Amino acid sequence: MKKLFVLLFLYSVVIKINGQVALPVYPDSIFSTYYHQRWSLFKSLPQTKDDIIFIGNSITDGGEWSELFHDLHLKNRGISGDISAGVLKRMDEVVKRKPAKVFLMIGVNDLARGILPDSVVKNIILIAGYLKEQSPATKLFVQSILPVNDVYKMFGGHTSKGNQINQVNELLGRSAAKYRFTFIDLYSSFCNEAGKLKPEFSNDGLHLKAEGYLLWKHLVFPYVYDLEAKPSLLPIPQQLKWDTGHFKLYNSTTIVIGNDSLYNEASRLQKYLTEKGWQYAITNKEKNKEQFIELRIEKINSPSLPAEAYKLEVSKEKILITANTTHGIFNGIQTLRQLMRDGLIDACKITDWPAFSWRGYMIDVGRNYMSVASLKQQIEVMSQYKLNVFHFHATEDIAWRIAIKRYPQLTAPANMLRNKGLFYSENEMKELINYCNERHIILVPEIDMPGHSAAFRRAMKTDMQSDSGLRYVKDILKEFSEFFDLQYIHIGADEVKITNKEFIPAITKYLQGLGKKVIGWQPGGNFTDNTIRQLWMDDNAHLSANTNIQYIDSRHLYLNHMDPLESIVTIFNRKIGDKEKGDASLLGGTICMWHDRAVANENDILRMNPVYPAMLAFAERSWRGGGQTGWIANISDGDEKAFIGFENRLLDNRQLYFKEKPFAYAKQMGIKWSLYGPYDNGGDPLKKFEPETSSGNLDTMKTYEQVTGGTIVLRHWWAPLIKGAVKEPKENTTWYATTKIWSDEACEKNFWIGFNNISRSPATDSPPSNAWDNKGSAVWVNGRLIEPPQWKHGGQKGNSEIPLSDEGYEYREPTKIFLQKGWNIVLIKAPIGSFKGKDWQNPVKWMFTFVSVPNS
Numbered sequence: 130m131k132k133l134f135v136l137l138f139l140y141s142v143v144i145k146i147n148g149q150v151a152l153p154v155y156p157d158s159i160f161s162t163y164y165h166q167r168w169s170l171f172k173s174l175p176q177t178k179d180d181i182i183f184i185g186n187s188i189t190d191g192g193e194w195s196e197l198f199h200d201l202h203l204k205n206r207g208i209s210g211d212i213s214a215g216v217l218k219r220m221d222e223v224v225k226r227k228p229a230k231v232f233l234m235i236g237v238n239d240l241a242r243g244i245l246p247d248s249v250v251k252n253i254i255l256i257a258g259y260l261k262e263q264s265p266a267t268k269l270f271v272q273s274i275l276p277v278n279d280v281y282k283m284f285g286g287h288t289s290k291g292n293q294i295n296q297v298n299e300l301l302g303r304s305a306a307k308y309r310f311t312f313i314d315l316y317s318s319f320c321n322e323a324g325k326l327k328p329e330f331s332n333d334g335l336h337l338k339a340e341g342y343l344l345w346k347h348l349v350f351p352y353v354y355d356l357e358a359k360p361s362l363l364p365i366p367q368q369l370k371w372d373t374g375h376f377k378l379y380n381s382t383t384i385v386i387g388n389d390s391l392y393n394e395a396s397r398l399q400k401y402l403t404e405k406g407w408q409y410a411i412t413n414k415e416k417n418k419e420q421f422i423e424l425r426i427e428k429i430n431s432p433s434l435p436a437e438a439y440k441l442e443v444s445k446e447k448i449l450i451t452a453n454t455t456h457g458i459f460n461g462i463q464t465l466r467q468l469m470r471d472g473l474i475d476a477c478k479i480t481d482w483p484a485f486s487w488r489g490y491m492i493d494v495g496r497n498y499m500s501v502a503s504l505k506q507q508i509e510v511m512s513q514y515k516l517n518v519f520h521f522h523a524t525e526d527i528a529w530r531i532a533i534k535r536y537p538q539l540t541a542p543a544n545m546l547r548n549k550g551l552f553y554s555e556n557e558m559k560e561l562i563n564y565c566n567e568r569h570i571i572l573v574p575e576i577d578m579p580g581h582s583a584a585f586r587r588a589m590k591t592d593m594q595s596d597s598g599l600r601y602v603k604d605i606l607k608e609f610s611e612f613f614d615l616q617y618i619h620i621g622a623d624e625v626k627i628t629n630k631e632f633i634p635a636i637t638k639y640l641q642g643l644g645k646k647v648i649g650w651q652p653g654g655n656f657t658d659n660t661i662r663q664l665w666m667d668d669n670a671h672l673s674a675n676t677n678i679q680y681i682d683s684r685h686l687y688l689n690h691m692d693p694l695e696s697i698v699t700i701f702n703r704k705i706g707d708k709e710k711g712d713a714s715l716l717g718g719t720i721c722m723w724h725d726r727a728v729a730n731e732n733d734i735l736r737m738n739p740v741y742p743a744m745l746a747f748a749e750r751s752w753r754g755g756g757q758t759g760w761i762a763n764i765s766d767g768d769e770k771a772f773i774g775f776e777n778r779l780l781d782n783r784q785l786y787f788k789e790k791p792f793a794y795a796k797q798m799g800i801k802w803s804l805y806g807p808y809d810n811g812g813d814p815l816k817k818f819e820p821e822t823s824s825g826n827l828d829t830m831k832t833y834e835q836v837t838g839g840t841i842v843l844r845h846w847w848a849p850l851i852k853g854a855v856k857e858p859k860e861n862t863t864w865y866a867t868t869k870i871w872s873d874e875a876c877e878k879n880f881w882i883g884f885n886n887i888s889r890s891p892a893t894d895s896p897p898s899n900a901w902d903n904k905g906s907a908v909w910v911n912g913r914l915i916e917p918p919q920w921k922h923g924g925q926k927g928n929s930e931i932p933l934s935d936e937g938y939e940y941r942e943p944t945k946i947f948l949q950k951g952w953n954i955v956l957i958k959a960p961i962g963s964f965k966g967k968d969w970q971n972p973v974k975w976m977f978t979f980v981s982v983p984n985s
Contacts, residue, residue, distance in 0.1 A: 150258045155218050164215060167208045171222050178227045180204050181353055185234040186211040188275065188337060197346045198353065199406075204228075212239045213252035220256060224263035231260060232349060234272040234315075236297050237335070241286040246296035250304065257310045265874035265950070269310040270352050273298040276320035278327075278334040288334045291324060315348055343379065347473040354784055359475060360468050361781035363514060363745055364752035372476035374445045378402070379472050381420040384411045391424045393567070394458045398422070401466060420447055422465075424458050427451040431482040433710060437517075438482035441465060443474050456569045460515055470785060484710035484754025487681055487717030489518030490744060492734075495525025495577070495584075497724055498548035499731045501557050505564055506790070510741060512568035513786070514748035519565050520619065520719055522575040523553065526583035531558060531574070533605050538588040545584065547727055547930075555612055562613060573617045573648065576609070578602060579632055580625025594629035603639055610643040618645045622654035623665065630655060648681070663719065664706075667850060682706040682718040685760050685851070686747070689723045692886035693739035693793040693939050694840035694978060695762055699851075700746040701775055702767035704756035711754075720747045725890040729932040735791040737889055737933060737940045742794035745779055760851045762842040764797070769837065773798050793939040795881060795982045797839030802957075804833040804854065806864035814905030814960035820865035821958060827867050839881070839980030841866065843959060846972040853975070863960040866977065870910075870955060872948040879943035882908060882915065883978040884959070887936045891927070891970040895936055898923030907958040908979065910946050918944070927970050943982050955979060 157165065167190075181203045183194050189207030197203075206223065208215065213235045223231065233256065236249045257269050274297055279288040298316055305312035319341070321327045326334060330341035337345070351358050359371060384395045395411045402409045415421050429451055431438035439452040439461035450461035464481065468474045490511055492499065508519055523530045528545035530552045542550035553561070565572040578585075579593040591598045606618070618640050622633055633654040637647045641659070651662035663681040682705050688696060706715040720743055724734045735741070750756055761767040776798050783792045805827070808818040820827060836854045844858040845851040855864065872878070884906040887893045897903050901917040908915045918941060921934045935941035957977050966972045 150262050164208050179229045181230045182228045183232045227264050230268045232270045236274045240290040240293045246293050250300040254308050257308045271310050272313045273316040276326040278325040281334040283333040284335045343472050350471045356781045361778035363778050364749040366479045366481040368480040370478045374476040375473040376443050378407050383421040384409050385415045385423040387425050398462050422448040425451045434483050441479040443476050459569050483752045485717030485751045488516045488751035489719030491520035491721040493522040493723045496527045498551040518571050520573045524577050529584040544588040575619035577621030594632045619648040623650035686720045688738045688743050689889040692840050696739045696743050697746045702757040702761035727930050727932050739793045741792050762851050764838040765836045795980045802836050802866045802868050807862040810863045812861050840978040842976045844975040846974050866957040868955050870953045875950045877945050877947050879982045879984050881938040881980050882944045883938035885974045892929045894927045895922040895925040905960045909956045
């Protein structure tokens with residue numbers, strides 16, 4: 130028998146026929162009855178694609194992979210007793226499925242049968258070559274053979290092969306790069322100091338018990354889902370140190386609280402653990418010798434804002450969150466939630482605090498009503514990332530959305546121009562306020578006055594600044610203050626002609642008499658010094674010596690104006706209020722969502738704007754502080770190194786927590802563009818120049834500059850306040866950009882392509898029919914012109930009451946482009962005429978977007 134196996138392995142080398150990898154042929158008789166039973170089942174199962182396949186011997190066979198990961202895309206192709214030759218024999222069944230990933234562990238049975246380590250590795254290399262050839266897009270992960278242990282006096286043929294196992298693993302590690310597979314070292318985490326399988330993972334020295342499979346899951350989890358090796362904490366803590374070991378959530382059943390004030394926080398943590406499948410009880414006493422989670426109010430030192438600071442320590446024995454307040458405990462729990470991406474939590478020590486006390490998100494529901502359920506979803510996401518101010522813009526020219534019992538005409542359908550009859554009742558407002566309070570979020574209502582108040586005029590038949598109007602406004606504010614326990618009232622007060630100079634001071638004094646703090650937009654009305662100013666455009670007033678005035682920064686933080694990819698770049702690089710951290714004058718900042726244009730349904734607001742990715746970017750910056758001086762549009766102009774790490778964490782969070790939510794962002798680091806220009810087009814955007822006409826190699830042409838990103842802003846529409854990639858842009862010029870895209874196979878892939886990301890605020894015209902834009906922009910891939918979409922509203926004059934449908938790349942069907950195997954050349958043409966738009970609703974956005982997105 131031994132001679133037969135040696136002969137078989139002599140065939141198991143990389144054989145190529147006509148340049149193709151050919152698998153050796155083995156007789157069925159050398160494989161067990163169980164092998165054929167399992168293989169026949171595998172061949173009869175549905176031919177699903179893009180799955181994640183675990184393949185190997187009995188150790189893989191014993192893993193309930195889909196249940197371990199709560200994911201039906203994971204498929205088990207383990208066969209007890211299998212050898213590398215057995216995997217080779219059944220590779221056809223695997224490659225026909227075109228899996229997204231294959232996780233292979235094989236070899237210990239080979240060694241037990243006397244096969245030499247280098248022969249085992251040759252077979253694994255043959256598997257890798259065949260898989261790469263037959264299913265090029267499939268990623269192969271070769272897992273090390275696990276250690277063994279002879280302590281149980283079982284499987285002596287296997288447990289005596291410790292040295293050979295090490296040899297195989299070492300050879301695999303050295304071969305990974307050459308043969309294009311990823312090697313995963315499981316061995317180191319499973320062996321003890323003597324180099325043997327830790328006894329707690331097995332009861333026979335070879336096969337695994339539950340703890341072994343759960344550790345295995347933990348180690349490969351980031352490879353299965355393309356995640357960072359450690360949990361991608363966002364915002365990243367101020368101080369973080371990873372330690373060795375893990376806390377096992379499945380071995381604990383207790384949340385310990387020191388006093389009853391922590392019950393609400395413990396209850397929310399308990400609920401989250403239950404949703405993840407772990408049952409925990411809340412108690413005030415720890416049990417002997419049992420792992421537990423403890424929440425404790427205890428004085429901790431913090432450089433700033435101690436009320437929100439926390440410490441989080443994870444060890445093998447327990448998880449301890451300490452803070453000065455329940456708000457700090459809540460913040461620590463949000464970090465803990467991100468740490469527990471599977472059943473094991475990596476040991477670590479975290480000390481954390483925010484740089485700014487005001488970390489806000491604003492939503493305009495005056496123009497477009499949003500349901501309470503949708504608002505709660507947004508508030509919940511805010512809370513998970515430690516944003517703490519929900520700015521609720523509820524009254525507008527279009528509609529008044531808050532019920533006032535004394536004046537029901539305010540919310541009468543006849544006085545609304547959109548979403549007629551939709552408003553928030555007293556109970557719904559209390560529900561939202563309570564929902565925020567439970568999550569340590571301050572709800573700040575904005576009742577806009579005296580501007581943006583046409584709905585008020587229609588209902589009350591008078592202007593706010595009149596004597597009667599002022600009286601009505603005071604009545605409204607009195608009722609509002611009596612019904613709702615709120616600390617702040619935002620009065621807006623911008624974009625209006627002040628006809629009554631006493632209006633804003635009188636309203637401010639009245640609200641302060643009701644115990645409220647007043648906020649207004651800057652530039653805006655004639656505010657008193659104790660009114661908090663929210664900056665909405667560049668205004669140096671916040672840099673004055675008057676430290677009695679407090680500010681909130683919202684400059685260039687309007688998500689509705691931003692290209693989704695640019696929004697993350699500019700928010701990540703922002704220096705909020707031009708300061709490293711908050712102080713007595715600068716409270717912090719708020720990102721704003723003004724979708725002025727009508728929408729077909731409420732979800733379009735989240736789908737057409739980068740709400741959730743921007744929330745995460747702003748959470749990072751407003752918690753961490755710092756940032757870059759000036760306003761950044763392109764990755765290359767900011768902290769590119771730091772952005773790489775942040776984008777990886779952002780994408781990890783999208784993968785784990787936003788699968789069912791709109792998330793307008795795609796990976797753009799690594800996309801390098803060479804810019805060529807300027808070419809004087811003399812006012813003819815269709816004029817052709819060398820990059821477009823030459824059949825030569827673009828690499829030989831002089832490059833103006835290299836820039837990074839999926840969206841490249843050549844000249845910002847708010848230039849010179851924000852710079853673009855072209856340092857001295859000129860009208861009537863044409864520029865080109867080129868990049869290369871690698872594809873493992875010839876196939877069709879999805880891309881976001883755009884040349885004018887339409888703001889969701891003004892009534893911008895739709896793109897002209899049969900063109901990407903009105904500037905003459907074009908894109909080629911491998912010399913083939915990519916046709917623009919067939920616009921649903923091509924050439925339509927802008928109208929605020931006509932919802933957008935496909936004008937933006939982020940909310941239309943991606944463009945499908947056929948890529949050849951290997952490198953693909955992308956050429957962008959970006960002409961420009963005048964920098965001046967035909968009107969204020971149609972600003973000239975000189976930019977382009979080209980980025981790959983996953984096939985749906």
